[in-house]
Amino acid sequence: MTVMLLFLLPHDSNADEMVSVKLRNYIKDTSEITFKISGEYFSLDPTIMLKEGVKYKLSVKDGKITVKGDGQTQELGSSFALLPDTYNVHHFIHINDRPYLGAMEFLVEEGNIIRPVNQLPLEDYLKGVVPHEVYPSWEIETLKSQALAARTYAASHLGKVIDDTISYQVYAGYSWDDRTTVAVVETKGEVLTHNNRLIEAFYSASNGGMTENNSHVWGGDYINYYPIKKDPYDPVNPWEFTLNQTQIDLAAIDFENKDWWDKSKEKDEEITNTMKGWLKKNGYPGDLKILSIPTFSLSEQKNQSTRAEKGSLQIEFLHRLFDGTIMIERADLQDQEIKNIRRLIGGSIFKSFLIDSLALEDGVYTMKGKGYGHGVGMSQWGASVMGEQGKSYKEILQFYFPGTEITNMPQSESKK
Secondary structure (H helix, E strand, C coil), X not given: CCCCCCCCCCXXXXXXXXXXXXXXXXXXXXXEEEEXXXXXXXXXXXXXXXXXXXXXXEEEECCEEEEEECCEEEEEECEEEEEECCCCCCCEEEECCEEEECEEEXXXXXXXXXXXXXXXXXXXXXXXXHHHHCCCCCCHHHHHHHHHHHHHHHHCCCCCEEECCCXXXXXXXXXXXXXXXXXXXHCCCEEEEECCEECCCCEECECXXXXXXXXXXXXXXXXXXXXXXXXXXXXXXXXXXXXXXXXXXXXXXXXXXXXXXHHCCCCCHHHHHHHHHHHHHCCCCCEEEEEECCCEEECCXXXXXXXXXXEEEEEEXXXXXXXXXXXXXXXXXXXXXXXXXXXXXXXXXXXXXXXXXXXXXXXXXXXXXXXXXXXXXXXXXXXXXXXXXXXCHHHHHHHHCCCCEEEECCHHHHCX
């Protein structure tokens, strides 16, 4: 469980809301990381003394963290926290060479994964989010709209531990940009509310020219500030990808060659690696080779925003068990929600549910579509066009979140 170090105060001496962020996107799942400190830091463990500029290595084994550095090795237990003696931009921790302001707690996950959790004030967290969610070269009004949307989203999750991935918001620590920092500072404390309550302020890269409603993506009640409507500002962002129906020709495998398994390569490895990851998490542990995709299709049913709702996918694969036994198996996903099919392809390839076509020709599937992401709320590319056309950040946000208001974040709301 994360220790909330709420006594940490920002450098301007005004108490600020605190954000806790698990570092997953940059750190991944690992049993070993390095860190070094700039400025003086102290630990909640009085036996730990760290020197500025010295590179330390943290590793985890059997649920225990060990720190090595400066000629010493010390076992720390299942958690370890570091705090700056003063919070400012001159005190930061490099985690695998990336700097982070504020406090850092290191936790053990699943017995052998070390997970840093960064804790810092909300406004400085946003300075590490905005330049990694949009291009800092965009118009300042667009950057302000992103800053305010990101603040609103973060404020709606205060009190929870979020992470630094697209599941929440991309966050890269003390990797700030001057222009996006200005956007955060000039909108400080501003959030979007509806009926005097914070909204979540969803956004995605591109809605493909048609906004989407929350209920179609995540279920639940239809929220009226997420309407389905044409977006004349979004540049549509067409995309397509191909997928070979046959990945490995079983008849062409030379089973007499002792290295046949390693020499057998799928044609579309980026996609098949995603498929194998999904299969391993869903009942097929061990080594896998994707042989073919016998079926890949979409249902004709579409929702009100013309996005696909369901699809089918079959995967035929070799499954090598831990004892060396090899079997031919098939995963059959029939008439599934389209989001389940997208997980098997990968969101960076199968970019949205606004699909124009899916065809099979000469043994190759080709899918074409528009947009990038779920399409709910603000289109970041649409906001960039609005900024170029001279729209203010308030006009941008009112277009994408109609019926909401921009207010200062009240203490009572943010601490719920």
